[in-house]
Amino acid sequence: DIQMTQSPSSVTASVGDRVTISCRASQTLSSWLAWYQQLPGKAPKLLIYAASSLQSGVPSRFSGSGSGTDFTLTISSLQPEDFATYYCQQAHSFPFTFGPGTKVEIK
């Protein structure tokens, strides 16, 4: 199975800050990677698919990059509604696996 790691596990930031979250896979994924946002008590929401494609309706301050085994989610200017937990997920091969999550908290 492909193992996914994320760093950091949590980040404390202020509104307007640039935030970067990293995701690493134990095997190459090509571009079969997605990023999801989960607000407390809510279902996950797809932000980025195929490593760098912005899902329809997602603000352009979210961007994804990377390929192979190393990927990054960037929030260019953090907004109050962005305080949430972010997960990466590989969709290269079954079983699909998620990273452990990164919690973005308010400073």
Next chain:
Amino acid sequence: QVQLVESGGGVVQPGGSLRLSCAASGFSFSSYGMHWVRQSPGKGLEWVAFMRHDGINKDYADSVKGRFTISSDNSKNTVYLQMNSLRDDDTAVYYCAKNWARAGAPGFSDYWGQGTLVTVSS
């Protein structure tokens, strides 16, 4: 608009069974694969199962293989998760999610339901 509504969760004893349902609307259900993903209380996300749009090809997480079965009824636009031999560590919120690509490769989940809670406890 795409809508997914899960039901069927509840409290069940270890070793028991439960069937979850996910009613879909707002898209051509028979043209898309469907996923089940779960989240134990206070924990991260775990992918559970996927069924391709053809209803034939299915994949499962190792943790549920042989105990859980994904299926669908295109006449009802509904996907199911039959869960047998339930264990304490199956306690979680279970989400159904729509696959991103029409009749395409399994991959990302672009729409999710609100989830249904399954509690396995004696």
